[in-house]
Amino acid sequence: MGEVSLIDVSKSFNIKIDSEIHTVQALRNVGFTIRDGEIAVLIGPSGCGKTTALRVAMGLETASSGSVLVDGREVRGCGYDRGMVFQHAELLPWLNALQNVMFGLEMKGMRGAELHDTAMRYLDLVGLKGAWNRRPHQLSGGMKQRVGIARALAIDPKVLLMDEPFGALDAQTRESLQSELLDIQARTGKTVVFVTHDLDEAVLLADRVFVMRAGELQEIIDVPLPRPRGDLGVLRGSPEFAAARYKIWQALHQAESVAH
Amino acid sequence: MVDLTAQDMHMNQTSPVTAAKSEVKPRPKLRARRAVPSWAITVATIGLLIALWEYFGRDVNPIFGSYPSAIAAAGWDMLRTGELGAAMVQSLEPFVAGFVLALVFGVPLGLLLGRFRVFEAAFGILVTGGYAMPLVALVPLLVLWLGLGFKVKVAIIFLMCVFPIAINTWLGVKVVSKTLIEVGRAFVAPNMVILRRIVFPATLPYIMAGVKLAVGRGVVAMVIAEFFTAISGLGGIIINSATNFDTARMFVPIIVIMVLATLLNALVGVVERWIAPWQSEISARD
Ligand SMILES: Nc1ncnc2c1ncn2[C@@H]1O[C@H](COP(=O)(O)OP(=O)(O)OP(=O)(O)O)[C@@H](O)[C@H]1O
Ligand SMILES: [Mg+2]
Secondary structure: OOOEEEEEEEEEEEEEEOOEEEEEEEEEEEEEEEOOOOEEEEEOOOOOOHHHHHHHHHOOOOOOEEEEEEOOEEOOOOOOOEEEEOOOOOOOOOOOHHHHHHHHHHHOOOOHHHHHHHHHHHHHHOOOHHHOOOOHHHOOHHHHHHHHHHHHHHOOOOEEEEEOOOOOOOHHHHHHHHHHHHHHHHHHOOEEEEEOOOHHHHHHHOOEEEEEEOOEEEEEEEOOOOOOOOOHHHHHHOHHHHHHHHHHHHHHHHHHHHHO | OHHHHHHHHHHHHHOHHHHHHOOOOOOOOOOOOOOOOHHHHHHHHHHHHHHHHHHHHOOOOOOOOOOHHHHHHHHHHHHHHOHHHHHHHHHHHHHHHHHHHHHHHHHHHHHHHHHOHHHHHHHHHHHHHHHOOOHHHHHHHHHHHHOOOHHHHHHHHHHHHHHHHHHHHHHHHHOOOHHHHHHHHHOOOOHHHHHHHHHHHHHHHHHHHHHHHHHHHHHHHHHHHHHHOOOOHHHHHHHHHHHOOOHHHHHHHHHHHHHHHHHHHHHHHHHHHHHOHHHHHHOOOO
């Protein structure tokens, strides 16, 4: 199981500008439930609160009001039921790829041969077994992101939370990681919450797309494409893809025109 | 050669899987073409300074000044009789003790100051103040407490070294990226584990910078201790030679101390590259 719900979550930040304190309402009464095993994509214009929603779900940020449920139970703070993949991987630079994956497992209390073997298995899952002893600065951007994914997956969370994980990558690397993510998700059945700016990425990955605007959830759009998604290149050219993309584009466009 | 490297990096980015699987062969370090190595420039500067000193120093009254060859002769003399070696050991014992104590206290102190607000509010001001403390003025008091021997020397060196180490560590903790700490939090690491496994290694470059500062201050503290407590060691030779107007002899321990501090700094650099190799590899220039 891996069902995540945000119940009526609001979040405001106090920011100081020229010694005056302003309140920024990042989330306003946001509520949604992400089903077990689905890939949910959060999309919306910059500053609409996607990252904040994800961080609240992870427990890195406490909601000003409202609550977060995982499988119906309220959670406070971070937990091993949720794994976070950061935007810029955020590997620990003094550890090699394997040790980075081992880090989360060690925190969970795993030791010895089991620790090593489990970490190696997840590195293998993301295709980086051969680079296990390289430190982060010796890895390309895409490889770092894979290690980040392996690190989050290794603790066997129910839910994988990803904040624009492929945002900084070139088109080709991005595409190969997208299909890899789909593949891994199909094999492991994890629930995935994925934040992106990219319309194509949203359609390729999502079962449902959550469109946000100015701190609120505006619309939930089903993506009626079959699973497994198959060859992403072929999918991109299909009329179904174009139709789904257009629907989300419209919702986003509406979101922007209301916002301005 | 430059082109090759660029291509190689490009390949790594577009096809990470194949790059990962292909074997990485160690290859000779790339060097800029015909660039004069840095050490040669350093040696040349020092050689020139010594030559100038020798040339002009010979005309000076030997009470008011000295020159390299006279100092070298005096140094050789002191080395042969064993005087210099004995003095060095005598000086280095309290130095090492005080310095190690400063490390053992200073680093955890700095980590706690940077990480815990209450701790910082309570003790931060003491550390900042302690750094600026005019230690020489306190030496008589320290002597009253600890006597004239080994203990007071260790205390003086400790007090001079602990603050730069603690302050640098503290500063380093403050600039550790928030997201690295969030990695720890995301994996439910307790605060102390975050401190040890994330904050400490991330702060190492700052700690090492503090250690380098502390080496310089510690050496000065060592000489101060030998001047103002029981006269001994390298500082003792300086005082005794000065009172006998034997300027050439006086310069010997001064030079030895400077060389010692430089070597210690180089040693810290080596240790840093050994325990924090990622740092020099990441930074633009090593
Ligand atoms: N730590 C913070 N302190 C103050 N304000 C914040 C903080 N984090 C987010 N905000 C504000 O909350 C709002 C939502 O930010 P958030 O990062 O969630 O947006 P986003 O949808 O992820 O945007 P983007 O697509 O640009 O990443 C913004 O107005 C932002 O300025
Ligand atoms: Mg964001």
